[in-house]
Amino acid sequence: MRNYIFRRLMLLPITVILLSIFVFGLIRLVPGSVIDARLASGFPGTANADDRAKLEAHFGLDKPVHVQYVTWIGQVFSGDFGTSWLTKEDILDNFGRRMPVTIELLILTLVIYIPLGIGTGVWSAVRQNRADDYGIRFVTILFLAVPNFWLATLVIIVPLVLWGYAPPVPYVQLWEEPETNLIQMIVPAAIAALAGAAVLGRVARSEMLEVLRQDYVRTAYSKGLADRVVILRHALRNTMIPLITLIGLVFATGIAGAVIVEQIFAIPGMGRYLVQSLLTNDLPVVQVWMLVFGAAFILVNLLVDISYGIFDPRIRFQ
Amino acid sequence: MAERNYWTRMKRNRMSRRGLLRASARAGVGAAGLALVGCGDDDDDGQPAAAQVQQQQDQVEQQAEQQAMQQQQQDATAEEQQEQQEAVAQAQEQQSGGPKYGGMVQIWGEDGGLFDPAVTIHGGTDASIFQCFDFVNYMDAGNEITDAMAELPEVVDELNFIYQIKPDVHWQDLPPLNGRQFTAEDAVFGYERFGQDNPEFVYKDRYVLVEKFEAVDNLTMTVKASEPFAPLLVAMAETGALMVARDIVDQYGDAEVSSNPDLVVGTGSMMLDSREPDVETVLKRNPNYYRSAPDGGKLPYFDGYNIIWGLDDANRIAQYIAGNLDFHHLQWYGELRDIETIRGEAGEDSIVAVPNPVAFGLATHIHVNREPYTDPRVRLALHHAVDRPGIIATTLGAGTIGGPVAETIAPYGWGIEQLSQLPGYRSEAEREADLEEGRKLLDASGYDPSTVPPMEVWDWASDQGQVLQQNFRDIGYEVEILEQTTNDCLAARQNHEFSMITLGQQAAADPDLLYNDLHTGAGQNYGEFSDPEIDAMLVKGRTTFGVENRKAIYDEIQQKLLDEHAPRLWWHWSLPTVGHRPWLQGFRPTPGITPTNQVMNECWFDETRTI
Numbered sequence: 001m002r003n004y005i006f007r008r009l010m011l012l013p014i015t016v017i018l019l020s021i022f023v024f025g026l027i028r029l030v031p032g033s034v035i036d037a038r039l040a041s042g043f044p045g046t047a048n049a050d051d052r053a054k055l056e057a058h059f060g061l062d063k064p065v066h067v068q069y070v071t072w073i074g075q076v077f078s079g080d081f082g083t084s085w086l087t088k089e090d091i092l093d094n095f096g097r098r099m100p101v102t103i104e105l106l107i108l109t110l111v112i113y114i115p116l117g118i119g120t121g122v123w124s125a126v127r128q129n130r131a132d133d134y135g136i137r138f139v140t141i142l143f144l145a146v147p148n149f150w151l152a153t154l155v156i157i158v159p160l161v162l163w164g165y166a167p168p169v170p171y172v173q174l175w176e177e178p179e180t181n182l183i184q185m186i187v188p189a190a191i192a193a194l195a196g197a198a199v200l201g202r203v204a205r206s207e208m209l210e211v212l213r214q215d216y217v218r219t220a221y222s223k224g225l226a227d228r229v230v231i232l233r234h235a236l237r238n239t240m241i242p243l244i245t246l247i248g249l250v251f252a253t254g255i256a257g258a259v260i261v262e263q264i265f266a267i268p269g270m271g272r273y274l275v276q277s278l279l280t281n282d283l284p285v286v287q288v289w290m291l292v293f294g295a296a297f298i299l300v301n302l303l304v305d306i307s308y309g310i311f312d313p314r315i316r317f318q
Numbered sequence: 319m320a321e322r323n324y325w326t327r328m329k330r331n332r333m334s335r336r337g338l339l340r341a342s343a344r345a346g347v348g349a350a351g352l353a354l355v356g357c358g359d360d361d362d363d364g365q366p367a368a369a370q371v372q373q374q375q376d377q378v379e380q381q382a383e384q385q386a387m388q389q390q391q392q393d394a395t396a397e398e399q400q401e402q403q404e405a406v407a408q409a410q411e412q413q414s415g416g417p418k419y420g421g422m423v424q425i426w427g428e429d430g431g432l433f434d435p436a437v438t439i440h441g442g443t444d445a446s447i448f449q450c451f452d453f454v455n456y457m458d459a460g461n462e463i464t465d466a467m468a469e470l471p472e473v474v475d476e477l478n479f480i481y482q483i484k485p486d487v488h489w490q491d492l493p494p495l496n497g498r499q500f501t502a503e504d505a506v507f508g509y510e511r512f513g514q515d516n517p518e519f520v521y522k523d524r525y526v527l528v529e530k531f532e533a534v535d536n537l538t539m540t541v542k543a544s545e546p547f548a549p550l551l552v553a554m555a556e557t558g559a560l561m562v563a564r565d566i567v568d569q570y571g572d573a574e575v576s577s578n579p580d581l582v583v584g585t586g587s588m589m590l591d592s593r594e595p596d597v598e599t600v601l602k603r604n605p606n607y608y609r610s611a612p613d614g615g616k617l618p619y620f621d622g623y624n625i626i627w628g629l630d631d632a633n634r635i636a637q638y639i640a641g642n643l644d645f646h647h648l649q650w651y652g653e654l655r656d657i658e659t660i661r662g663e664a665g666e667d668s669i670v671a672v673p674n675p676v677a678f679g680l681a682t683h684i685h686v687n688r689e690p691y692t693d694p695r696v697r698l699a700l701h702h703a704v705d706r707p708g709i710i711a712t713t714l715g716a717g718t719i720g721g722p723v724a725e726t727i728a729p730y731g732w733g734i735e736q737l738s739q740l741p742g743y744r745s746e747a748e749r750e751a752d753l754e755e756g757r758k759l760l761d762a763s764g765y766d767p768s769t770v771p772p773m774e775v776w777d778w779a780s781d782q783g784q785v786l787q788q789n790f791r792d793i794g795y796e797v798e799i800l801e802q803t804t805n806d807c808l809a810a811r812q813n814h815e816f817s818m819i820t821l822g823q824q825a826a827a828d829p830d831l832l833y834n835d836l837h838t839g840a841g842q843n844y845g846e847f848s849d850p851e852i853d854a855m856l857v858k859g860r861t862t863f864g865v866e867n868r869k870a871i872y873d874e875i876q877q878k879l880l881d882e883h884a885p886r887l888w889w890h891w892s893l894p895t896v897g898h899r900p901w902l903q904g905f906r907p908t909p910g911i912t913p914t915n916q917v918m919n920e921c922w923f924d925e926t927r928t929i
Contacts, residue, residue: 058517088431088573088577094595156632160636160663164640166640170597170624264632264633266627266629268595268597279805281805
């Protein structure tokens, strides 16, 4: 086990460097640049070739791409994430300010996602082909089909039309006004969780149905164990491997959801930061953002892999 | 069924044709004032510029009144409605009992995080600075040059102008300025700073024809132009021409000034109180602001601003309807959908819609050095084919057909009545004749249909691109559409890497924008159009003073462009519309890009405010 974790951790820097090359190259394939945005500001008479050359030199874009990359990755590994080209704000400062907001959103998303997904899946399996099973299946498919940006817009519009209510703005920090903060965050978290929970519920249901047909479950029932004990202690544990994989993936889907809900609900987190930076071709921010979350995603997957051994002792790490 | 277009909508939004004429008159006065102030007169009698402006203003307003009277006879019903609205407005004002102090403006904006007017690339970058800094002169409603920290300039001759700084202007009482007086030296530094050789300073070309800014005494700044340049005084008062203090720049440097909100110390009516990036900025009243109300009281009336950053479209409308905002953001391209939505949900009286004097539009740029557009007959054929009224009616629902100079740049821009008589702008039977002419031009050009490159279309103008494609097909010209994002379009246009591209365009306060658009080698001549005759006329336009003289020049330029060259397909202009609560009194739309950078020193809230 230790050797496995050690080897995986040793591979991490290599993976991150490969990821950084991929990210750096990919972003440079995107047409347009912050220079175009500045020069094409819409006001008359502000652009010429000399201006462009000066701005390119100013941002270091006049150097060969591999030189730009080495300079950038060297700064990142020395802890200097650089500054935004557009706002000149320190990127690390921005991460420090925005990361807790997104982490809170992700935690709330998980708090809703896991019980809702597993709970509905297990309940649906246990009540197979009954009215509540059909109802849950209908709802889960509905939430799978509905895009979360549409749902987010709907939860703003419907309360407004019915009760003249709009979500409180501006955003307040959890430690400043916990109650207002939770009111602001719970709905976006629920929206970010719903589609994932629907997937989790579907998978949990099919896994649970398979497990419930196993001999050892029948044996447990024949021993006279209560339903609750059979399902939660014996059956559920053996459905967890695929579910843990899915829960690990929620980190990625949660970030994707955060990009959307943070934008719609004016939450100043990492997702919103990415959108703003992408729209303005603020390359340093986008590069660091993708690198940090890519590395975090690799780490989360490592944790998921390790957790397999906890849920199924038959799994050995070699 | 009544015709539904931009102007009828505007009428519903409390702007009758008479109001429009008045607004046009004011715009004309602005331009006339510019020219008069700019040129003085030939005998150089030393008459103060402001008096000349007033004289011209009276004449233009008289003309506008006469036109309004004629319009009244033709459109009595609309006029009655207008009078009723005016009566209601007057009653409301009387009921409000005059200006009142107090209230924090609840407003939405976009936080770009830049705080230097010389770097700020557009009005939404960080709008709070527009309230914290101030202008020497500024463009008021109707693009009228208006005194601010300095009186309107005295015109010595075509090259020399004198600005008298008001003696009671002081920097805000914050370090390192600590409330010291604003002087002519400050004004000189402020303007010269825009022209510094810093690649991030985006307005530096505004003052390239200024030979010298000079402080001749503590409160007098002289401006000497290197050659006659009619739009100079407009440039001096343009949006963004905000004054930054030398003390701060010298002490902290340009980079720090643009990125550090603690260095936002200006002479404006508001002071930066707190800022949480991407969340909220709070401004509070500057107690030492120099401007006074008509009754002698101190301005501004508001206690401050709560600027909430970055609301999504749906959330923004929801916040307005729920009563959490005093302003709705402006509507682009004449679309009033959000305002209609708000009215539908919260009632007709929930929002007052005011057209902003900055015109925006959509146009199709043509690269004249790329086949088949090197042949002017192809360009003119496409110009004849564009169904401008059709595009606006079917895809925009608002706005007006556009010529080379926006109608808002009065009196130079051509209005709908004039344009609708011209080939390419006509409808119904006359359009058939235009299409026929387009086909003939296309046939005569002998272009190779197999080599037609795709037309790039801004993805925000996808619908318009499809209508254009059909219009071109009507004369037998097949062109593929290549939809592009905003960044892609800007990049293609900026790098001149397009054959034909449909994109947004912004008007200015002076027809000299055509110089930047079409003069050989000019900064925004993206399609590389070049014609010695047009070049000479454009130079003449910017160096000629007097509204009538300049109008004649720009009329000729526009006529030649439309009849002989068609270097660009101009087809749409509209006024963005600012929406605000009815309890906001005294609001006049200035050419700021968003509500957050409107000049609102003299606005106040009446007692009906519920926020």
